[in-house]
Amino acid sequence: MAEQVRAIRTRQAILSAAAKVFDERGYQAATISEILTVAGVTKGALYFHFQSKEDLAQGVLTAQNEDLLLPERAAKLQEVVDVVMLHTHRLKTNPMVRAGVRLSLDQNAVGLDRSGPFRNWVVTFTDLLEKAQAQGELLPHVVPAETADVITGAYGGIQSMSQALTDHQDLAQRVNALLRHLMPSVAQPSVLASLHLGESRAEEVYNEARQLAQEQADERD
Numbered sequence: 001m002a003e004q005v006r007a008i009r010t011r012q013a014i015l016s017a018a019a020k021v022f023d024e025r026g027y028q029a030a031t032i033s034e035i036l037t038v039a040g041v042t043k044g045a046l047y048f049h050f051q052s053k054e055d056l057a058q059g060v061l062t063a064q065n066e067d068l069l070l071p072e073r074a075a076k077l078q079e080v081v082d083v084v085m086l087h088t089h090r091l092k093t094n095p096m097v098r099a100g101v102r103l104s105l106d107q108n109a110v111g112l113d114r115s116g117p118f119r120n121w122v123v124t125f126t127d128l129l130e131k132a133q134a135q136g137e138l139l140p141h142v143v144p145a146e147t148a149d150v151i152t153g154a155y156g157g158i159q160s161m162s163q164a165l166t167d168h169q170d171l172a173q174r175v176n177a178l179l180r181h182l183m184p185s186v187a188q189p190s191v192l193a194s195l196h197l198g199e200s201r202a203e204e205v206y207n208e209a210r211q212l213a214q215e216q217a218d219e220r221d
Contacts, residue, residue, distance in 0.1 A: 011049045014039045015063055018056045019099035026102070027057055027109035057103055057112050064100030065120065069212050070205065076132035077187050078195055080125060081179055082205045084155060088175045089202040091159065092168055105160050121152040129186075137191045147186055154178055172199045 017039035021030045032053055036046055050056045070086060073079045090097045103109060104117040125148035132138050158178050162171040179197045187195065196204075 007049075010041060010045055014041060014046055014049055014056070015059050016096065019060050019063075019096045022057060022060060023095060023099040023102050027053075027106050027112055032056075054112055057109070058116070060096065061100050061103055061114070061116055064094075064097045064117070069209050069216070071208055071212055075137060075191055075194060076128045076135060077137050077183070077191055080128050080132070080151070081183070081195055081197060081201070083124060083128070084151075084175060084179065085202040085205045086209055088171055089206040092171060093206075098168075101159055102163075105156065105163075118152055118156070121155070122148045124148075125151050137188055138186055139188060142186045151182060154182065172202055175202075 014035070018030075018035050020038055021035050025034075030053065032043075032046070035053075035056065036043060039046070050059060065087075070079065070082055073082065087097070091101055092098075100117065103112065104114050106112075106114070122145075126145050129138065129142070129144035129147055133142065133144055138144075155175070155178065158174045159168075159171065162168050162174050176197060176199050183192055183195060183197065
């Protein structure tokens with residue numbers, strides 16, 4: 001049991017070090033030796049968990065959303081908003097998320113499959129939008145899969161623009177503006193009036209997510 005816990009901690013230390021190096025240097029410039037130095041582990045320990053730099057990067061891309069938990073909402077469009085808000089807050093506060101976003105948007109990451117996060121976002125949004133459609137929340141013209149693609153692409157572009165201009169300092173404002181422009185094109189007026197889109201929503205959702213994660217951890221214990 002102690003050996004298993006130690007292995008989990010070692011893997012997490014390696015991933016955290018990789019996230020730091022990828023975030024600071026980008027995928028192409030990052031090296032295994034630098035990640036080893038930051039992690040403080042042996043080459044054998046690293047290769048026990050990850051086979052290559054690409055494997056490490058995929059680990060970071062996957063880890064960025066591993067604890068993305070939210071309470072269910074009566075309005076599924078509010079869940080769409082809250083998923084975006086939670087990720088926005090975590091991007092500014094969580095090094096793993098920040099590194100994952102940098103990798104997913106890094107067009108110089110030759111040889112790295114960056115499609116996973118985008119595909120996952122589309123699947124998540126499509127599922128929520130289909131549920132919203134079934135509840136009569138969407139305007140008649142909306143096609144859930146198409147709208148999921150648009151939201152994913154627009155949100156990725158907003159993240160990239162905010163990073164380039166202000167190192168994500170204005171991300172909350174830009175995301176708020178994005179949602180205020182997108183939601184009226186898909187939501188029934190009665191639903192739109194009930195949506196919480198303000199910049200403070202990101203921190204509120206983050207606190208809810210933390211509480212939910214703690215409750216689930218207590219139940220497991």
